[in-house]
Amino acid sequence: MTSYTANTRDMQFLLHEVLKVSEAGLPGYDDLERDFTEQVLDAAGKVASEVLEPLNAVGDKEGCVLENGIVRTPKGFKEAFEAMKEGGWTALDCDPEYGGQGMPYLLNCAVGEIFVSANMAFNMYQGLTHGAYSAIHAHGTAEQKATYLPKMVSCDWTGTMNLTEPHCGTDLGLLRTKAEPQDDGSYKITGQKIFISAGDHDMAENIIHLVLAKAPGGGEGTKGISLFIVPKFLVNADGSLGARNPVSVGMLEEKMGIHGNSTCVMNYDGATGWLLGDLHKGMRAMFTMMNEARLGVGLQGYAVGEAAYQNALAYAKDRLQGRAVTGVANPTGAADPLIVHPDIRRSLMDQKSFLEGARAFTFWGASLIDRAHLADDAAAEGLISLMTPVIKGFLTDKGFETAVLAQQVYGGHGYIEEQGMSQFTRDARITMIYEGANGVQALDLVGRKLAQDGGKHVMAFFEMVKAECKAHDADDRMKPFTDALKTASKQLQAAGMFFMQNGMKNPNAALSGSYDFMHLMGHVCLGLMWTRMAAAAHAALDAGASDKAFYEGKIATGRYYMARQLPACAMHLARIESGAEPVMALDVEQF
Numbered sequence: 163m164t165s166y167t168a169n170t171r172d173m174q175f176l177l178h179e180v181l182k183v184s185e186a187g188l189p190g191y192d193d194l195e196r197d198f199t200e201q202v203l204d205a206a207g208k209v210a211s212e213v214l215e216p217l218n219a220v221g222d223k224e225g226c227v228l229e230n231g232i233v234r235t236p237k238g239f240k241e242a243f244e245a246m247k248e249g250g251w252t253a254l255d256c257d258p259e260y261g262g263q264g265m266p267y268l269l270n271c272a273v274g275e276i277f278v279s280a281n282m283a284f285n286m287y288q289g290l291t292h293g294a295y296s297a298i299h300a301h302g303t304a305e306q307k308a309t310y311l312p313k314m315v316s317c318d319w320t321g322t323m324n325l326t327e328p329h330c331g332t333d334l335g336l337l338r339t340k341a342e343p344q345d346d347g348s349y350k351i352t353g354q355k356i357f358i359s360a361g362d363h364d365m366a367e368n369i370i371h372l373v374l375a376k377a378p379g380g381g382e383g384t385k386g387i388s389l390f391i392v393p394k395f396l397v398n399a400d401g402s403l404g405a406r407n408p409v410s411v412g413m414l415e416e417k418m419g420i421h422g423n424s425t426c427v428m429n430y431d432g433a434t435g436w437l438l439g440d441l442h443k444g445m446r447a448m449f450t451m452m453n454e455a456r457l458g459v460g461l462q463g464y465a466v467g468e469a470a471y472q473n474a475l476a477y478a479k480d481r482l483q484g485r486a487v488t489g490v491a492n493p494t495g496a497a498d499p500l501i502v503h504p505d506i507r508r509s510l511m512d513q514k515s516f517l518e519g520a521r522a523f524t525f526w527g528a529s530l531i532d533r534a535h536l537a538d539d540a541a542a543e544g545l546i547s548l549m550t551p552v553i554k555g556f557l558t559d560k561g562f563e564t565a566v567l568a569q570q571v572y573g574g575h576g577y578i579e580e581q582g583m584s585q586f587t588r589d590a591r592i593t594m595i596y597e598g599a600n601g602v603q604a605l606d607l608v609g610r611k612l613a614q615d616g617g618k619h620v621m622a623f624f625e626m627v628k629a630e631c632k633a634h635d636a637d638d639r640m641k642p643f644t645d646a647l648k649t650a651s652k653q654l655q656a657a658g659m660f661f662m663q664n665g666m667k668n669p670n671a672a673l674s675g676s677y678d679f680m681h682l683m684g685h686v687c688l689g690l691m692w693t694r695m696a697a698a699a700h701a702a703l704d705a706g707a708s709d710k711a712f713y714e715g716k717i718a719t720g721r722y723y724m725a726r727q728l729p730a731c732a733m734h735l736a737r738i739e740s741g742a743e744p745v746m747a748l749d750v751e752q753f
């Protein structure tokens with residue numbers, strides 16, 4: 163069976179030596195001293211390996227069951243959920259006014275990675291609650307906040323996000339769920355939502371559904387959409403639970419992975435709901451949380467990859483097959499361990515170099531979200547808005563690829579359920595689809611984000627890359643990083659130029675290359691992260707750090723990424739510059 167240990171050493175390196183949190187000058191960041199974050203991460207790691215990880219396979223095998231209209235979660239989930247609540251883990255970065263601990267979002271992300279790696283399906287119940295909490299916190303009235311937030315911070319009540327309908331997923335303008343205004347200011351919500359994660363379960367007293375619906379008087383398409391709070395149980399004026407709202411689970415979806423999380427068809431039969439935010443501005447309210455939600459899914463992608471990698475690494479050290487081509491490495495054994503073989507090394511290095519880069523990219527993204535929120539920094543807001551589709555799309559594609567690579571290290575045993583490796587690939591797969599399928603992330607990046615605010619954010623990113631390279635000009639040890647990063651950055655700029663020159667006259671020319679652009683940009687971002695990490699590792703070694711193996715390993719892993727992964731940028735650019743013709747050449751009938 164599988165196991166998982168939180169990589170807190172790497173997280174501490176990122177927080178204190180790369181991001182240098184205590185020097186960031188952001189409210190709450192001065193609390194993030196090394197000893198404190200170590201304690202928090204170690205404690206999270208203990209919960210992850212002792213409570214959550216042992217339930218990962220249980221959740222996968224048992225799944226959720228719909229019994230008499232109520233969803234039952236797998237054995238042990240309820241107790242684990244109580245343990246998470248008691249430990250205060252659900253409240254880490256929430257507003258102290260509503261019972262939260264007021265920690266920065268960055269710390270919540272680090273802890274989130276640990277919990278997702280241990281048990282992604284379980285962690286989604288809390289993750290979705292956090293998303294709904296953020297929406298109410300940002301857009302709710304004082305009364306709504308007082309009614310719902312304390313219970314959601316503690317996870318006594320959980321939350322859901324209801325966008326998708328049978329005929330509308332990406333194109334939300336098509337949605338049909340109706341909201342009819344009532345005399346008392348509430349609305350009657352009628353319609354069907356599908357694929358609703360954590361739509362129902364037995365771990366909370368109440369479930370607060372956030373539902374997109376169309377109220378009268380709005381325009382066509384997404385302009386007419388509003389967002390509503392629809393509780394499973396109505397809440398009385400004194401905060402106690404009242405009547406059951408007519409919202410019910412139509413069925414539970416059978417699905418490829420995340421079996422421990424309930425994916426529900428939700429029927430709203432004239433359920434009572436209250437407007438959240440402005441009428442007909444529901445999409446805006448939803449999008450406020452999009453950076454955070456999409457970063458959370460990007461994190462899921464690599465966090466599952468991390469768990470898969472850890473198991474593949476242990477297996478590669480243990481499993482004896484064949485002999486090293488350079489001479490016997492394990493003379494007392496019948497064969498050498500898999501890890502002696504260069505092709506297994508290639509796979510493990512692909513995994514490790516991606517995962518550490520992805521963690522750095524996500525933590526940096528989380529710090530931008532903190533900077534935007536805590537310091538009202540418009541430049542940080544612009545940058546994270548640009549990066550969001552890359553974090554979501556690139557990290558989930560590569561996270562899934564990592565889980566597959568890890569599975570491959572097990573050979574045939576990776577395909578057998580008993581080993582647990584197939585669960586990682588099945589669980590990771592959804593991250594490429596939900597919260598906006600990755601093709602749509604690429605569309606958002608190229609069609610919207612590149613040109614946002616006159617292209618100022620992408621220009622700022624290019625300047626940032628340039629400045630990073632320049633800062634290490636005098637250090638020859640950094641050349642493998644800065645040379646590769648400069649080349650990749652130029653390729654990214656050339657791709658952007660191609661879109662500018664061709665996209666206006668033929669939009670297909672831009673959109674045929676959008677997916678490649680998302681990956682090209684993902685590599686440049688990870689190249690930037692590796693340059694920063696290598697510089698921090700050199701600085702630690704220069705200062706006589708005792709943990710030499712960690713820093714030397716860091717530099718060698720970074721060099722691998724620059725030498726073996728960044729060259730993919732040239733391929734992506736070539737594909738982009740081939741334009742729309744090869745992609746659009748066939749008539750529909752010719753397929």
Ligand SMILES: Cc1cc2nc3c(=O)[nH]c(=O)nc-3n(C[C@H](O)[C@H](O)[C@H](O)COP(=O)(O)OP(=O)(O)OC[C@H]3O[C@@H](n4cnc5c(N)ncnc54)[C@H](O)[C@@H]3O)c2cc1C
Nearest residue numbers: 323324325326330331332357358359596597598599601602
């Ligand atoms: C397990 C699971 C959990 C989910 N949880 C939730 C949840 O909690 N709440 C919720 O509201 N939804 C949820 N979803 C729904 C999920 O977000 C949608 O499935 C997803 O956004 C895609 O929508 P769709 O399935 O309708 O695909 P479609 O919109 O039909 O898209 C199909 C394909 O076409 C592509 N495509 C669509 N439009 C374009 C375009 N204009 N240009 C290029 N390509 C395009 C997409 O990238 C995709 O690959 C969940 C889904 C699953 C499977």
